[in-house]
Amino acid sequence: MSPSGAEVLRQIKSRIEEVDPSDVHELRRAGAVVIDVRQDDERAAGHIPGAHHVPKSHLETRIESVVPDKSAHVILYCASGVRSAWAARTLIDDLGYERVSSMTGGFTLWKDRGHEVEVPRVMSAEQRERYSRHLLLNEVGAEGQQKLLDAKVLLLGAGGLGSPAALYLAAAGVGTLGIVDDDVVDLSNLQRQVIHNSERVGVAKVDSAEQTINALNPDVRVVKHRLRLGSENIMEILAGYDVVVDGLDNFPTRYLLNDASVRLRIPVVSAAILGFDGQLSVFKPYEGPCYRCLFPVPPPAELAPSCGANGVLGVLPGTMGLLQATEVIKLILDVGSPAIGRLLMYDALGATMDEVKIRRDPDCPICSRDPDEIGDEEMGVFPDYEAFCAGVH
Amino acid sequence: MATIRIPPVLRAAVGGQREISATGTSVGEVLRSVVDEHPDTQTQLFNADGALNRYVNVYLNDEDVRVLDGLDTAVGDGDTLVILPAMAGGR
Numbered sequence: 089m090s091p092s093g094a095e096v097l098r099q100i101k102s103r104i105e106e107v108d109p110s111d112v113h114e115l116r117r118a119g120a121v122v123i124d125v126r127q128d129d130e131r132a133a134g135h136i137p138g139a140h141h142v143p144k145s146h147l148e149t150r151i152e153s154v155v156p157d158k159s160a161h162v163i164l165y166c167a168s169g170v171r172s173a174w175a176a177r178t179l180i181d182d183l184g185y186e187r188v189s190s191m192t193g194g195f196t197l198w199k200d201r202g203h204e205v206e207v208p209r210v211m212s213a214e215q216r217e218r219y220s221r222h223l224l225l226n227e228v229g230a231e232g233q234q235k236l237l238d239a240k241v242l243l244l245g246a247g248g249l250g251s252p253a254a255l256y257l258a259a260a261g262v263g264t265l266g267i268v269d270d271d272v273v274d275l276s277n278l279q280r281q282v283i284h285n286s287e288r289v290g291v292a293k294v295d296s297a298e299q300t301i302n303a304l305n306p307d308v309r310v311v312k313h314r315l316r317l318g319s320e321n322i323m324e325i326l327a328g329y330d331v332v333v334d335g336l337d338n339f340p341t342r343y344l345l346n347d348a349s350v351r352l353r354i355p356v357v358s359a360a361i362l363g364f365d366g367q368l369s370v371f372k373p374y375e376g377p378c379y380r381c382l383f384p385v386p387p388p389a390e391l392a393p394s395c396g397a398n399g400v401l402g403v404l405p406g407t408m409g410l411l412q413a414t415e416v417i418k419l420i421l422d423v424g425s426p427a428i429g430r431l432l433m434y435d436a437l438g439a440t441m442d443e444v445k446i447r448r449d450p451d452c453p454i455c456s457r458d459p460d461e462i463g464d465e466e467m468g469v470f471p472d473y474e475a476f477c478a479g480v481h
Numbered sequence: 482m483a484t485i486r487i488p489p490v491l492r493a494a495v496g497g498q499r500e501i502s503a504t505g506t507s508v509g510e511v512l513r514s515v516v517d518e519h520p521d522t523q524t525q526l527f528n529a530d531g532a533l534n535r536y537v538n539v540y541l542n543d544e545d546v547r548v549l550d551g552l553d554t555a556v557g558d559g560d561t562l563v564i565l566p567a568m569a570g571g572r
Contacts, residue, residue, distance in 0.1 A: 339567065360568035367568055384565040387490075387536040409515045431565070438499065440488075442541040446561055447548050 097173060104176045105189040107163055109198040112136070123154065124197070125175045128230075132168060136198060137206040139165070141229065151179065153226045157187050158268040165191035166199070180343050197366060209234060215307065221260055227423045233261060239420045242266040242329040244317065244345065246297040248405030249335030249359050249412060251283035255335075256413040258301040258308045262420070266311040266329060280376055280402035293412050320465050322348045331416050333407065334358040334481040339386040344468030346379035347369065347475060351459045351467075357415045359408040364401050364436040366408035369427050369446060370415050373455060376428035381449040446462065483511050491564060494521035508539060509552030511562060514543045527563070538565040 090101070090252070107115060116122060122139040124131055131141055141149045144166070155162055162185055164172035172190040181183040191198070199205055206295045215224060215233075222228040228236075237263050243250045246269045270272065272291050273284040281293075283305060288296040294312035301310050313325055317336075326332060326348055334356050336342050342358075349356045355372040371378050411432070433442045450456055454466075487495050493500055493523040496519070498559070503518065505511035512533075516523045528534050532552075539546045540563040546554045 228543075362568050365489050365568070383536065383538070385535045387566050433565075435499065442543075442563070444538075444543045444565065445545065447545060 094327060097170065099327045100173050100177045101184045101190075103186070104173060104180065106173075106192045107189045108192050109201055109203060111157060112203075113160065115163060115189075118161070118326055120163050120189075121404075122163045122165065123151070124195075125164050125166050125172055129243045130195075132208060132210055134199070134207045135195070135203045136165065141231075144171050144480070147175055147178055147245065150182065150226060151183065151185075154210050157186075159187070160185075161187045161189070161254040163189045163191055166194045168194040168196055170194075170275070173368070178179055194452055215261075217399055218305070222260070228421060232421045232423075237293075239331070240264040240266065240282055240329045241331050241416055241420075242268065242326065244268050244337065244341075245335035245337065246281070246283060246293040247271075247277065247335055247337070248361060248400065249409040250333065250408035251281040252337065253298070253333050253413040253416070254297055254301060255285060255304065256410055257416060258305045260413075260417060261305065261307050263307060264309045264311060266313060266317065266325075268295050268317055268325065270296075270314055270316045280400065280405050282406065297329045314381040315343065319344055319464065322379075322467070323352065323464075326352055329354060331419050332356045333412050333416060335405075335412075340468055342379060343386070346463065347454050347467040350378050350455050350464050353459060355419055357412045357419070359412050361400055361405050361408050363399060364404060366404055366411075366434040366436070368411050368432045368434070370419070370469050372419075372426070372428050373459075377446045377448040378452060378455040380454050381433065382446045382453045384449070384452075401436055402447060404434075407434060407436070435455070482555050482558060484513065484559075485515060486561065488564055488566055489525045489568075491522060491525055492564055494518045494525065505556060507552065508541060508546050508549075508554045508556055508562065511556050512539070512552070525566075536566055539563070540565065 096142045112122065123172055124135050124137055124141045125144040126141045127143050131314055140154045142154055162179060164175050166172040169190055169192050172194060176188040176190045179188045219233045222233050223230055241262050243265060245256050246254060246267050257265060268359065273288045273291050273296050274290050277284060278286060283300045291313055294314045298310040298312060301308050315321065322344055332349055332354055334345060336345065345356060350373045354374045355370060357370050359366060359368040415426050418426050429446050430443050431446050454462060482504055485501050485503055487499055492498065503511045503514035505514050512526055526534060526537060533539060540572060541549060541554055542561055543554065548568065
């Protein structure tokens with residue numbers, strides 16, 4: 089006769105290590121990973137802060153992406169300590185994890201003992217549907233989606249790069265999108281600036297972008313800044329944003345942005361386009377180089393094509409703007425390897441993507457110093473600032 | 482022969498090519514071969530003192546030659562030099 093479920097459970101519990109809720113903090117400090125194996129609705133009512141969520145029904149398929157190291161100490165918990173014991177057996181016997189514990193008494197005892205509980209904000213049914221493909225990704229999930237909804241991203245320009253970036257960040261549910269642009273939609277923009285349309289020629293780009301974003305995703309709040317960035321307003325505008333998307337079309341503002349973002353410690357996802365070529369990098373202050381480490385001085389006017397009208401393949405800013413959107417989301421979610429300290433170079437004609445290393449310059453006039461030491465009068469300044477590009481736009 | 486990647490702003494000076502080859506055993510020698518072959522690149526790459534312009538970055542494979550030995554950095558057959566001036570277009 090097969091043993092009863094209760095008997096099997098007793099046998100499992102005799103084989104696995106059970107840990108008391110009061111020991112969990114210390115075990116975590118020693119490197120243990122805590123996994124909540126309950127169902128979605130149980131977790132929504134509260135969970136151990138920082139615990140990963142792998143429902144028991146998805147354990148076999150998802151655990152390895154959450155805990156790739158099979159020698160890691162894994163602590164499982166459920167509501168009472170029963171399902172987590174069964175789950176522990178699965179990890180040990182079927183998946184080869186070496187040290188798996190089950191938390192005694194589960195989340196019920198954890199809560200009764202007065203340990204800290206995190207109650208996740210609940211997404212509406214519509215949001216769960218809208219973001220369902222994100223929720224299926226371990227790297228995003230409900231917590232990651234909430235991070236996106238809470239995030240504030242500033243787009244400098246609703247033009248070639250800003251259009252695709254804004255569209256996909258809005259679709260992804262980035263909760264606040266600031267847009268800085270003082271321009272109006274021109275017919276010649278529509279070859280690439282896909283957030284605008286033929287009916288909006290002559291309309292302010294910030295208004296046009298807002299309409300498109302609102303129609304795409306009502307979760308997104310658009311903050312319109314219809315102005316040109318200057319040293320007099322940049323600190324105020326950037327403050328409070330988590331990430332800046334640089335789609336600027338001129339060097340003086342790029343240097344100004346660099347200096348302000350270093351002072352405010354806000355990462356900048358930067359891209360530039362010309363013809364069939366694009367460049368992209370992430371400048372995260374004090375973790376990697378800044379724009380001035382890469383380009384200490386701007387090129388003279390004849391080598392600075394942004395100073396005049398130049399051709400660009402319409403698709404190219406789409407490619408580069410979406411690479412920017414991808415980097416923004418990675419920064420918000422804190423996943424993957426953002427392009428910090430690397431410059432990606434995309435050649436559309438050759439269909440090649442190359443990269444070079446960017447080093448922090450120990451003598452960088454801006455990021456080698458404490459941000460509090462950088463004064464307003466230094467921002468955006470370099471030796472021949474006035475001379476290099478007279479008709480900047 | 483080293484391979485040199487030519488950025489968009491310099492392509493007109495090398496007959497529109499995106500990639501060219503040049504001889505030399507150091508970064509400086511290779512770049513001077515480029516200038517000999519394509520004189521229009523002279524003022525874009527070098528200043529009046531013969532030093533590399535500060536607004537032009539040069540990478541040997543993926544490393545900035547400024548953190549190697551600058552123009553004296555040794556270049557072998559099969560190496561790639563990337564010439565990279567800043568770009569700012571976003572529109």
